[in-house]
Amino acid sequence: MPEMPTLGAPPKQSQVIPLAVTAVVVGVLMGGLFWLRRPVEPTPAPTPPSAADTEIAGAPSAEAAANPAPVDPAAAPAVAAVAPGTAPVPAAPVAPAAPVADKSGLHGFTVSINGPLESAIVGSEGKEVGTALTQVVNRSLVWWLRVPQDLVKGDTLSAVYENRDGQEPLVHAVRFTSRKLGRTFETYRFKPATDSFARYYQADGSELEERLVDCPLESWEQVTSLLRDGRKHKGVDFKAPVGTPVKATFEGVVARKNWNFRGNGNSVEIHESGGAGRSALYLHLSELPKTLSVGQRIKKGETFAKSGNTGHSFAPHLHYQLMNGDKVIDPFVSHKTTRISLPASERSPFEHKKAELDALLPATALAGG
Ligand SMILES: [Zn+2]
Secondary structure, three states: OOOOOOOOOOOOHHHHOOOHHHHHHHHHHHHHHHHHHHHHOOOOOOOHHHHHHHOOOOOOOHHHHHOOOOOOHHHHHHHHOOOOOOOOOOOOOOOOOOOOEOOOOEEEEEEEOOOOHHHHHHHHHOHHHHHHHHHHHHHHHOOOOOOOOOOOOOOEEEEEEEOOOOOOOEEEEEEEEEOOOOEEEEEEEEOOOOOOOOEEEEOOOEEOOOEEOOOOEOOOOEEEEOHHHOOOOOOEEEEOOOOOEEEOOOOEEEEEEOOOHHHHOEEEEEEEOOOOOEEEEEEEEOOOOOOOOOOOEEOOOOEEEEEEOOOOOOOOEEEEEEEEOOEEEOHHHHOOEEOOEOOHHHHHHHHHHHHHHHHHOOOOOOOOO
């Protein structure tokens, strides 16, 4: 499903008009859906790197044509400062007993979804943190369901987060009960001793995020933007420290480098060998090796550059974009994916962390129970 949901586009009733009877029925359904989904659509502002590099990533795309009103890049910088938090954030100490809020600054809340997710969160946590918090929470939800299409009235969301000066809020736990899917999802932020970053794990110890088997990075902190997250963004953003080695996801030839420097920064496009027709774009890199040249062959898995924060980027990250001709394709569809789990040695510390966070998650009733 390479096409992303359009942002701010009108509901698609027009497609179902022809049959009068059907139209009435579908119209009613769509009307209800629209009421729920429209407001839930994330506002463009909050997650800058992605919003920013969207329009400059390269060739014009079907997606761009379909979405005439692009994310306003001017809106980005405001939240940019807070976007994919730059500094590595150590797992905050969690005081055990206190419910809802504790002295470490962690704060739990729960909301019932009656329309826009953002309205619910802003209504509970205030405008100042609510907008950015919605974006961060969304990064978890997108691994479980389609946002906003799958959100329905009566869903419940609980989360534990921490406010940080000059940075986006740090989410430590999310629990979401979906009426549509009839189940409750949970994720907890936890740093395994074996990993350089804290990550999000589900209650059974599996990682929240899927991974690309042939990933452009060996190490990253979080995927902060996905094609399916409902924003108009053509790539996958991996939050990663400047200098992280970037590898080719397939064998190919360097087709161009450093085009549209102001937007893309140091960038490389690799055309896949073997007639598959795919191109991979790697943006916002650190300075490229002098030896890297257009026409050069690159092997799959070969490190050809390092990630950075160049061009229209507000925090260190790699923008990885896959194209087929002018068409943007989703790396999580086109590439093989996998989901890993915590090793046995990490289960006990994880259970401990999970229990601490569970104590801060306000109890929520299972919807529709
Ligand atoms: Zn991006």
